[in-house]
Amino acid sequence: MNLSLLYLIDLFGTAIFAISGVLLAGRLRMDPFGVMVLATVTAIGGGTIRDLILGATPVFWVTDTAYMWIIIITSLATMMLVRHPKRLPWYVMPVCDAIGLAAFVGIGVEKALAFQDSYLVAVMMGVLTGCGGGIIRDVLAREIPMVLRSEVYATACIAGGSAHVLLVQWGLAHSHAMLAGVVVTLTIRLTAIRWHLSLPTFALNK
Amino acid sequence: MNLSLLYLIDLFGTAIFAISGVLLAGRLRMDPFGVMVLATVTAIGGGTIRDLILGATPVFWVTDTAYMWIIIITSLATMMLVRHPKRLPWYVMPVCDAIGLAAFVGIGVEKALAFQDSYLVAVMMGVLTGCGGGIIRDVLAREIPMVLRSEVYATACIAGGSAHVLLVQWGLAHSHAMLAGVVVTLTIRLTAIRWHLSLPTFALNK
Amino acid sequence: MNLSLLYLIDLFGTAIFAISGVLLAGRLRMDPFGVMVLATVTAIGGGTIRDLILGATPVFWVTDTAYMWIIIITSLATMMLVRHPKRLPWYVMPVCDAIGLAAFVGIGVEKALAFQDSYLVAVMMGVLTGCGGGIIRDVLAREIPMVLRSEVYATACIAGGSAHVLLVQWGLAHSHAMLAGVVVTLTIRLTAIRWHLSLPTFALNK
Secondary structure, X not given: OOHHHHHHHHHHHXXXXXXXXXXXXXXOOEOHHHHHHHHHHHHHHHHHHHHHHXXXXXXXXXXXXXXXXXXXXXXXXXXXXXXXXXXXXXXXXXXXXXXXXXXXXXXXXXXXXXXXXXXXXXXXXXXXHHHHHHHHHHHHOOOOOHHHHOOOOHHHHHHHHHHHHHHHHOOOOHHHHHHHHHHHHHHHHHHHHHHOOOOOOEOOOO | OOHHHHHHHXXXXXXXXXXXXXXXXXXXXXXXXXXXXXXXXXXXXXXXXXXXXXXXXXXXXXXXXXXXXXHHHHHHHHHHHOOOHHHOOOOHHHHHHHHHHHHHHHHHHHHHHHHOOOXXXXXXXXXXXXXXXXXXXXXXXXXXXXXXXXXXXXXXXXXXXXXXXXXXXXXXXXXXXXXXXXXXXXXXXXXXXXXXXXXXXXXXXX | OOHHHHHHHHHHHHHHHHHHHHHHHHHOOEOHHHHHHHHHHXXXXXXXXXXXXXXXXXXXXXXXXXXXXXXXXXXXXXHHHOXXXXXXXXXXXXXXXXXXXXXXXXXXXXXXXXXXXXXXXXXXXXXXXXXHHHHHHHHHOOOOOHHHHOOOOXXXXXXXXXXXXXXXXXXXXXXXXXXXXXXXXXXXXXXXXXXXXXXXXXXXXX
């Protein structure tokens, strides 16, 4: 996968994740600053925790401010333009989200491999990059994080990240392994969206 | 602004923020340890996340333990002395809070400028230093963070931080730019407190 | 205390803390990924924040993946084997938890002393290592953190950590001081469990 293409998809994912933060903030009647905060943590929260854990500081969006500008512009545009989010076909946001998610996982795995050797940690960092922002968003909005409760969301990230590191381990070039991982994440996630798949939940007898 | 004066105001802000954590803990009937935790995260939570993101580790209160001693002494004194917080005139705590907030923003902006070049990131770090602790306090107390929902609180920080970096960009000495930024934050915040100003909230039609 | 014995107790504590995360997730009917996330943050959340604050990155479980494998295996085994957690005698989990907690505090204090000089910060890092994971677990599960509200839990950590640093300050070998601190934490915690002790809560008149 062309690295500048991946960078563009990464910025696209950042914008999509920011929009999902704005939409949640709108349901909670936050003020404009609250909207920006939710948009920001959703879009860069996962990657930020990843960079802190790996010791990759200053974190990525301090080094490259394109991410923050994307978030600011996207959030302002969403606040000004969107009043009736339900008029979009229902699948538009989930499909965009899946594209961003797949890119985030691939980037998280690659960054972890650049900073340390464990494949297990690399998969974890991919999942964290993809899912961490949404978890922080839901905690701030006082909801039990959606990805902890339902849908084949994190599972898609684990599968894509695992494919990615296995192919690297088998000697494939990083760019090809990442492309394959991104395709795996995206395929599983789109399948789950199309047929409303979820995993069984774990519930204890009381 | 004299740097040792700023340091004193910083410690004053730390004490005020700790008290606001203690008062919230008292409303939730926490045990003494819970009170200390809420006081600590309110007072140093924002600056801690700022230092982690900038890579300025160990964080500031590990290097200079005056902050922790201030928090411990203030919290114990508040627990022992305060039983009827409503007997104070209503504006005392908000005005003290505004003074601490303005100092925190100025310090956050200056620290960010010392560690990296982006003015956008510097303003964000100022806002994070001022508002981050209160957000963590409210998350631990299971409330939707107050600063995300109401009042011209974060907005004052954004204005003050922006004035600060603009004046630095125009060539003013850092100490004068910081003083101007602190005055802007404080003025807007005091105005909002005096006339109960808030921004319109962003709400989506369902 | 023999260091490899302490390492084994540390891994034991990691497993116990992971199980406590799994059991909470089971009460909330989370999906398997949510279960793994709660188990992971409970087991390594406190130590992770400690390492970030001290600047000890990459954090400990990136450097030594034994922690993650313990968490994964323990969580999967708990999900498969445990359906009726209430059939265990009530004191089994608290006593195991107390053993893990005491080890975590000792390790946290030692790591802090290796990275900086303040004894106050060292005690805080011990408490954070012991209590931080449970706090994050409860925030994700949308409960006010248990350790902020009840029982002589954090207090035991403060006492054990303080004993540990005082003995170091008085010239005792680190290994002996740590052993004494671990015994203090464990004794206080087991006493509190046996006789259901709690501290009075701090409540404000309204």
